[in-house]
Amino acid sequence: xxxxxxxAFRRLGFRHVLLQALNFASVIASGLMIWKGLGLLTNSESPxxxxxxxxxxxxxYRGDLLFLTNPASERYHNxxxxxxxxxxxxxxxxxxxLETHDVKSxxxxxxxxxxxxxxxxxxxxxxxxxxGLSYLERKHIVGKVRGFLPYIGYVTIAMNDFPQLKYALxxxxxxxxxIQRE
Amino acid sequence: xxxxxxxxxxxxxxxxxxxxxxxxxxxxxxxxQQFFQAPLDPSSVSITSLKVAPGKGKQSKVxxxxxxxxxxxxxxxxxxxxxxxxxxxxxxxxxxxxxVKNSVVIWDRIVRSKSSAKFHVEARQKYAFRDVTGFRDSAxxxxxxxxxMPHVGALVYGVAGSTNNSIPFxxxxxxNV
Numbered sequence: 001x002x003x004x005x006x007x008a009f010r011r012l013g014f015r016h017v018l019l020q021a022l023n024f025a026s027v028i029a030s031g032l033m034i035w036k037g038l039g040l041l042t043n044s045e046s047p048x049x050x051x052x053x054x055x056x057x058x059x060x061y062r063g064d065l066l067f068l069t070n071p072a073s074e075r076y077h078n079x080x081x082x083x084x085x086x087x088x089x090x091x092x093x094x095x096x097x098l099e100t101h102d103v104k105s106x107x108x109x110x111x112x113x114x115x116x117x118x119x120x121x122x123x124x125x126x127x128x129x130x131x132g133l134s135y136l137e138r139k140h141i142v143g144k145v146r147g148f149l150p151y152i153g154y155v156t157i158a159m160n161d162f163p164q165l166k167y168a169l170x171x172x173x174x175x176x177x178x179i180q181r182e
Numbered sequence: 183x184x185x186x187x188x189x190x191x192x193x194x195x196x197x198x199x200x201x202x203x204x205x206x207x208x209x210x211x212x213x214x215q216q217f218f219q220a221p222l223d224p225s226s227v228s229i230t231s232l233k234v235a236p237g238k239g240k241q242s243k244v245x246x247x248x249x250x251x252x253x254x255x256x257x258x259x260x261x262x263x264x265x266x267x268x269x270x271x272x273x274x275x276x277x278x279x280x281x282v283k284n285s286v287v288i289w290d291r292i293v294r295s296k297s298s299a300k301f302h303v304e305a306r307q308k309y310a311f312r313d314v315t316g317f318r319d320s321a322x323x324x325x326x327x328x329x330x331m332p333h334v335g336a337l338v339y340g341v342a343g344s345t346n347n348s349i350p351f352x353x354x355x356x357x358n359v
Contacts, residue, residue, distance in 0.1 A: 059269065078285050079269065080339075101284050102282060147337065148332070148334065
């Protein structure tokens with residue numbers, strides 16, 4: 001079945017395999033560089049996130065792609081949609097700011113902000129989600145939503161929900177990379 | 183060269199770049215439309231009743247403000263080909279006696295169609311409005327703001343109207359429990 005491919009593989013030799021490996025590595029490296037570069041530019045640990053829950057419907061649905069920024073000097077305002085991560089919780093949450101309180105902090109011109117958030121589709125505010133904290137602080141916030149693309153991120157949700165799909169896709173891509181000659 | 187794989191690859195690449203181009207055109211054109219259009223007619227915001235009461239039980243030390251208001255807004259010009267919905271909210275901003283700047287959303291509404299973007303609302307607050315240090319000697323400005331959420335592209339924020347001056351909080355009502 002694979003005799004043809006094997007023959008081709010022998011003919012092309014070791015150098016070709018190395019070249020393929022190098023190509024592969026450079027694709028991965030440039031992807032990582034773009035991601036980390038974006039992170040530096042936007043001052044956010046994850047500048048692009050996929051919506052995982054329906055708590056912001058009808059504004060955002062599962063699978064929507066959000067673009068975040070988090071400038072260090074900027075205040076947050078009511079109505080801003082933030083992505084925050086509570087220490088100990090593994091999933092970041094996308095919710096809207098409901099209350100802001102600027103507490104003057106000593107020795108710093110930027111006030112220490114305390115925030116309270118709520119999902120548009122939830123009846124009550126997020127205190128229950130804060131794991132004992134009574135408000136959010138700046139350090140919990142990953143970024144502010146600036147722009148948005150509908151449903152593009154659904155692929156990642158599908159891959160999480162159906163792991164078979166992920167393996168099929170990875171396997172298929174790997175096989176193609178090995179077989180293809182060009 | 184002309185295998186089925188390369189054809190699939192080419193077609194999907196073309197399709198996705200066309201989609202991205204279309205999305206970018208929609209997002210940019212709607213931003214341009216908002217930039218060049220005439221400013222909104224300011225909405226009227228008035229506070230019809232404002233009381234401050236002490237909390238009950240555990241919250242007895244926390245002041246609760248009870249607000250009733252009247253809104254008259256026409257946000258229909260904000261709807262264009264790229265408007266998915268408007269998130270409209272009434273924001274109370276004040277600085278309390280401890281010098282803390284606060285801003286609290288007391289009411290909000292999601293507007294999903296042009297026909298419901300012109301509204302008259304007489305209501306009381308939807309969310310708790312409280313201050314641990316108390317509302318005494320402070321005054322709040324109430325502003326009606328909107329967040330325009332597009333089908334694709336950038337989120338836009340703006341002000342629809344406000345009570346033109348700040349409204350002082352009345353003294354704490356006697357606890358009549």
